[in-house]
Amino acid sequence: MITCGIDWAEDHHDIALMDDSGFIIERRRITHDPNGFAELLAMVADHGGTADDVPIAIETDKNLLVVALAGAGFTVYPINPRAVARYRERHGQAGNKSDSRDAAVLADIVRTDRHQHRRLPANSEQQQAIKALARQHQEAIWAQNQTISRLRSVLLEFYPQALQAFPKLKHRAAMEVLSIAPTPTDAAKLTRPRISNALKRVGRRNDPALVTQIHSDLHAPGLRQPDAVEVALGHTVASLVAIIVAMLDAVAVLERELVTAFAEHPQADIIDSVPGLGGVLGARILAEIGDDPTRFSSPTGLRSFAGTAPVTIASGRSHYVKARKVRNRRLADACHWWAFAALTWSAPAREYYDHRRAVGDHHNAALRALANKLLGRLWWCLQHDQSWDDTAAWPRAATPAAA
Known part of the structure; x- marks a missing residue:
């Protein structure tokens, strides 16, 4: 198996190809143009690789090179630069850094820990x-x-x-x-x-x-x-x-x-049926979660991506829960306003918010908990192609007595 790492820049990109034993079989710098992309394809083909079996790691998900790679059929893994910095420390403690070295680190990430990272979602052009x-x-x-x-x-x-x-x-x-x-x-x-x-x-x-x-x-x-x-x-x-x-x-x-554009999307009717979501806010939600049905295998992944799911810190005798800071900030902002609007448009949502306030949550924490609930129900609706039903979404009213 061959893996590929790309350290990108504005006018050039450093490429590293690695075999399944961790040996760098080729390094090269290509230009940011069609000729450079053709050179990358030739590199992969020269070593017996194809778009179907060569995973590629890169530190971005919105570069023209990423679009070209996805269009060519490659499986692309956008890796967070913070994660790459930690992987770099595994390869050496001296603190040295170079573009070609980072390309090798990226290739090694998809060789050893590909299962720990998400591939680039296969969203439709309409969603993009x-x-x-x-x-x-x-x-x-x-x-x-x-x-x-x-x-x-x-x-x-x-x-x-x-x-x-x-x-x-x-x-x-x-x-x-x-x-x-x-x-x-x-x-x-x-x-x-x-x-x-x-x-x-x-x-x-x-x-x-x-x-x-x-x-x-x-x-x-x-x-x-x-x-x-x-x-x-x-x-x-x-x-x-x-x-x-x-x-x-x-x-x-x-x-x-x-x-x-949102009204023409196939999932617009489902999202528009959700209390608190309209044209603009619904479009922002769809823009960030995408329309790839395999992107989030469970509502837990979606909630973590949005930052509504809390983080538990447990070490020794200490154990506490805090808000998630590493998240998609645009989706988190949209979910905040979605939960706020749902207070007016959904009586069960308002009841759940009032319950969270009664047990001691401040305003933002209560909205975050409400958004966490709403996201899980929206995930189910999108997975099953069903419009929102407030009665089914809130089978039990969140009253203090029920709690």
């Missing part, structure tokens, strides 16, 4: 497209929130009246008014009709009380920066407002495409 959209949608929201925080910080320096008028800067009404009044001087010239017209442009209803409140807040007296500084900060506000408006439009486009 949903994953790309879901992750970029979330990244865009994070970037948008970061830019809004920058705008808030700038406004605190010279224009607190704007924050008084618009506590939530994410609203398009705030962006529209700040675009025509980026400084306190400009705000002092704003009239009620101009504010009303600005609100109409972003679709806000005709609300004279709201217009009066915004006008009053923006005209409130306050401390002022020197004129030159105020003008400079006004340019900054105008630039940030333009960036945020573009981000809001981009997030809306990504969300629309995400919901559309």
Whole structure:
């Protein structure tokens, strides 16, 4: 048997081929292009290997090389870099490190401990497209929130009246008014009709009380920066407002495409039937767990992957249980909000949450325990191609008496 380890980089990759006795039969560095990939295939073929019987270990699961390897039929094992660092210590204690050495370590991992690692899941192209959209949608929201925080910080320096008028800067009404009044001087010239017209442009209803409140807040007296500084900060506000408006439009486009792609997936009806899951949150759940039915052989694996399953630390006389830190953070975040939404949409879920709170769990711990339950039931629904049934999902109400 031949195993292959690949230490990847942006423009080249180090390859190590190892036989079943642990001997390195060939090392080579290839380029990150079709010619380099063809060279890798030739290396494997020269030693009598094929895509069906040569497992490959690499420290990533989202590289173009990984896509090419999976498309060629290889079984790819994405290995966590933290795990590779521990395996490296098994090969030597001096602390030396090189790309070719890491490739050999990766090849040795799939030679000796392949059963301890998960292969790259065989997800459909449709699911991979949903994953790309879901992750970029979330990244865009994070970037948008970061830019809004920058705008808030700038406004605190010279224009607190704007924050008084618009506590939530994410609203398009705030962006529209700040675009025509980026400084306190400009705000002092704003009239009620101009504010009303600005609100109409972003679709806000005709609300004279709201217009009066915004006008009053923006005209409130306050401390002022020197004129030159105020003008400079006004340019900054105008630039940030333009960036945020573009981000809001981009997030809306990504969300629309995400919901559309999710609705076309075969498992969308099952996930959409779950209390607390809609288009966006359901798409994020599907994006992270995938649609490969063999990826998680039991709900325990899925719960550990999401980080909802607790970790037990038992050594000597000490024994305690804590939250799992090593997890898929995107899936953990989606499960947190799923459990929070389920409190409204599912009475048994709310009852279970209240029970966890009654026995001493704080809010996040109770939501994590609820998400742990929900994930197990979702796993069953996906495995058996069944829609969610709240009565079957919660056969026993989690009341203190039942507990």
